[in-house]
Amino acid sequence: MLSIQNLAAKYGPSQALFDVSLDVSQGEVIGLIGRNGMGRTTVIKCLFGLLQPCAGSIHFDGADLAGLQPYRIGRMGVSLVPEGRQIFPTLTVEENLLATASKSGGSNPWSLHTIYQLFPRLQERRSNMGNQLSGGEQQMLAIGRALMTNPRLLVLDEATEGLAPVVRAEIWKVLQRLKEQGLSMIVVDKNTKALLRLSDRNVILDKGVTVWRGTSPELSAQPELITRYVGV
């Protein structure tokens, strides 16, 4: 479904990615792992057309994404839950959800109704403004908003960052449920233990280079890799 090959990218003169390869098959969850500053968000920016790579390729369903505008890439079925959530603070919960709703009819699995089933808390808060929500509610809203575009590939960048443990656990549970429904995902998260319970395969980045790729059982069996590339 997604194939990223030998990706390189720069911010002005400073190179952030040197050689990153990653692929996602239908229904698969991929963990994108590495310390802070190793290039995880930069890979995501390239995928969504927010940063033009200087080398390598990105194909989604066989289509080359090079040079495509972010909105075109979104329409192809890729959706982002960005680092820092970035919900609309002065719109209500419901307005936030409707703002990204996909217009293509009929077979859409996601609607206000199904989002509220997934996150009953959002239904209770439907008339509250984005800036009146707790961190956990904002994160649920950010996920709900991404789902409203009816993605086939959902990308989550630090979705449990800064949340209380009980709220984090709820987010992981929801992601597990989305996986069971067959949604493909790329997940970036500092909590490697929780991530490996969800992911099928993983890619470790170190200084903008893919240094390891393998299944979650393989990585769980090599804690020294996690210590080396993520810390404890």
Ligand SMILES: Nc1ncnc2c1ncn2[C@@H]1O[C@H](COP(=O)(O)OP(=O)(O)O)[C@@H](O)[C@H]1O
């Ligand atoms: N907008 C930017 N301008 C310049 N350098 C950046 C910018 N964003 C990220 N970087 C640099 O690129 C590298 C990778 O960053 P990033 O992809 O955000 O890492 P991660 O998401 O893994 O923490 C880091 O060295 C970071 O300082």
Ligand SMILES: [Mg+2]
């Ligand atoms: Mg990041």
